[in-house]
Amino acid sequence: MIGPIKIPILHFLKITILLYTKMGEVSLTEEVKYERTPFGKDMLKHFAFDPAWKNLNHGSFGAAPRAIRNKQRAYQDECDARPDLFIRYRYPKLLDESRAAMAKLLNAPIETVVYVSNATMGVNTILRNIPWHDDGRDEILYFNTIYGACGKTVECVAEINRYAVQPREMHVTYPLSDADVVKVFKDSIRASRAARKFPRVAIFDTVSSLPGLRVPFEQLTQICKEEGILSLIDGAHGVGHIPLDLSAVDPDFFVSNAHKWLFVPRGCAVLFVPVRNQGLIRSSLPTSHGFQPKTSGGGTPSSLPPAKNSKFVNNFEFVGTIDNTNYLVAPEAIKWRDEVCGGEKAIMEYTSNLAREGGKAVAKLLGTKILDNDEHTLTACNLVNVLLPLEVSESAIPGTNTVKSADKYEVTLKLQKILIEEHNTFIAIFFFQGQWWARLSGQVYLDITDFEWVAGKLKDVCERAGKQGFLESKN
Numbered sequence: 406m407i408g409p410i411k412i413p414i415l416h417f418l419k420i421t422i423l424l425y426t427k428m429g430e431v432s433l434t435e436e437v438k439y440e441r442t443p444f445g446k447d448m449l450k451h452f453a454f455d456p457a458w459k460n461l462n463h464g465s466f467g468a469a470p471r472a473i474r475n476k477q478r479a480y481q482d483e484c485d486a487r488p489d490l491f492i493r494y495r496y497p498k499l500l501d502e503s504r505a506a507m508a509k510l511l512n513a514p515i516e517t518v519v520y521v522s523n524a525t526m527g528v529n530t531i532l533r534n535i536p537w538h539d540d541g542r543d544e545i546l547y548f549n550t551i552y553g554a555c556g557k558t559v560e561c562v563a564e565i566n567r568y569a570v571q572p573r574e575m576h577v578t579y580p581l582s583d584a585d586v587v588k589v590f591k592d593s594i595r596a597s598r599a600a601r602k603f604p605r606v607a608i609f610d611t612v613s614s615l616p617g618l619r620v621p622f623e624q625l626t627q628i629c630k631e632e633g634i635l636s637l638i639d640g641a642h643g644v645g646h647i648p649l650d651l652s653a654v655d656p657d658f659f660v661s662n663a664h665k666w667l668f669v670p671r672g673c674a675v676l677f678v679p680v681r682n683q684g685l686i687r688s689s690l691p692t693s694h695g696f697q698p699k700t701s702g703g704g705t706p707s708s709l710p711p712a713k714n715s716k717f718v719n720n721f722e723f724v725g726t727i728d729n730t731n732y733l734v735a736p737e738a739i740k741w742r743d744e745v746c747g748g749e750k751a752i753m754e755y756t757s758n759l760a761r762e763g764g765k766a767v768a769k770l771l772g773t774k775i776l777d778n779d780e781h782t783l784t785a786c787n788l789v790n791v792l793l794p795l796e797v798s799e800s801a802i803p804g805t806n807t808v809k810s811a812d813k814y815e816v817t818l819k820l821q822k823i824l825i826e827e828h829n830t831f832i833a834i835f836f837f838q839g840q841w842w843a844r845l846s847g848q849v850y851l852d853i854t855d856f857e858w859v860a861g862k863l864k865d866v867c868e869r870a871g872k873q874g875f876l877e878s879k880n
């Protein structure tokens with residue numbers, strides 16, 4: 406994939422690098438062949454976790470295998486050895502190769518795919534570029550389960566545009582069937598129009614964050630098409646997590662983190678804008694050298710080598726002096742997943758099945774349930790939400806663990822802190838629809854015994870939380 410470096414003096418280096426390869430290190434000149442590893446505990450050897458740490462929350466920040474981090478580090482070394490050569494000439498070329506690999510994985514044309522730092526950045530890039538109509542009727546539709554920072558982005562965009570565009574929240578109460586989600590969506594579009602508004606953009610997730618549930622984004626995208634609404638898919642949990650075919654789904658805008666489920670080092674996200682919409686997205690965030698103003702005849706030429714790509718791609722190629730060597734190792738991550746894990750399909754089968762079955766095992770031990778609908782479409786993903794045996798009430802309920810309503814946020818924080826400090830793990834615990842839930846992640850380095858292990862810990866902390874004086878007690 407990556408050709409040998411064509412500088413004579415490096416032939417000597419090539420030999421040393423190859424020797425390293427034999428020792429399981431990474432090479433920039435030769436392809437490494439990875440060994441297939443069974444899912445579960447055997448996989449842990451590829452990751453950098455502390456042996457005492459149990460990583461049941463892959464969904465928040467992801468984790469990259471050592472081999473992929475090493476590949477990135479080799480690029481960093483190359484950059485440090487000849488900064489201008491790397492940043493000006495080699496980086497753009499490697500970036501194009503990475504975009505090509507990502508485009509192939511997502512089944513999208515290469516000219517529609519660029520990298521940004523994360524999904525929130527992608528959502529910001531889209532919403533801050535769209536030229537809102539000045540009749541004040543534009544609306545952005547979003548579900549109440551939107552990721553916090555993206556919800557704030559919607560509010561911020563409304564504010565800085567002096568409410569030329571306004572948010573419209575769509576309320577869902579789970580569990581819901583996909584058909585019910587679709588109904589809420591259609592009703593909101595109707596309500597928007599009935600209020601003489603113009604539903605301009607709809608944002609929805611592939612898999613929501615809290616609770617972690619699969620969203621019928623394909624159907625919602627289709628409705629957007631029929632209704633003439635721009636679809637913006639927040640795939641924070643997207644590539645590497647669920648099957649994605651962007652040519653088939655054909656959204657107006659799509660962004661997916663690659664640092665969570667694809668094993669690319671943090672933070673890396675792929676932003677997809679089909680050619681038909683690229684005219685709307687004038688600038689990267691922040692605006693950089695790639696921007697071409699309409700008025701000043703293209704603007705000041707930059708001192709970077711002339712761009713070979715389209716205006717859109719060019720905008721996102723160089724946004725400043727920042728280490729984005731992580732963007733370059735997406736091809737290595739894809740290859741690693743293929744060779745070590747047996748490919749995307751095998752991974753997704755294992756991880757989604759583990760999340761659902763693991764979640765059920767935890768619920769069984771806690772005497773509760775997982776959040777799911779009758780069709781089990783909500784749990785067709787790597788996240789699972791388990792109800793915790795903890796009630797909120799003003800007075801103690803016999804036979805239950807009870808917490809006063811006013812204390813619920815502090816209790817949530819303390820539960821998480823105890824899990825970190827005493828049990829070397831972190832679980833996303835959240836108060837949702839009047840109850841406490843724990844969100845767990847399935848991943849290739851976990852197996853069912855990890856879920857059974859954490860069930861015991863969750864049971865213990867809930868019992869402690871339900872007793873008088875919990876907030877005052879030292880852990």
Ligand SMILES: *[C@@H]1O[C@H](CO)[C@@H](O)[C@H](O)[C@H]1NC(C)=O
Nearest residue numbers: 521522523524525526554672
């Ligand atoms: C996304 O990236 C930007 C910087 O590129 C950072 O400021 C922001 O905190 C990140 N957001 C998340 C949710 O990671």
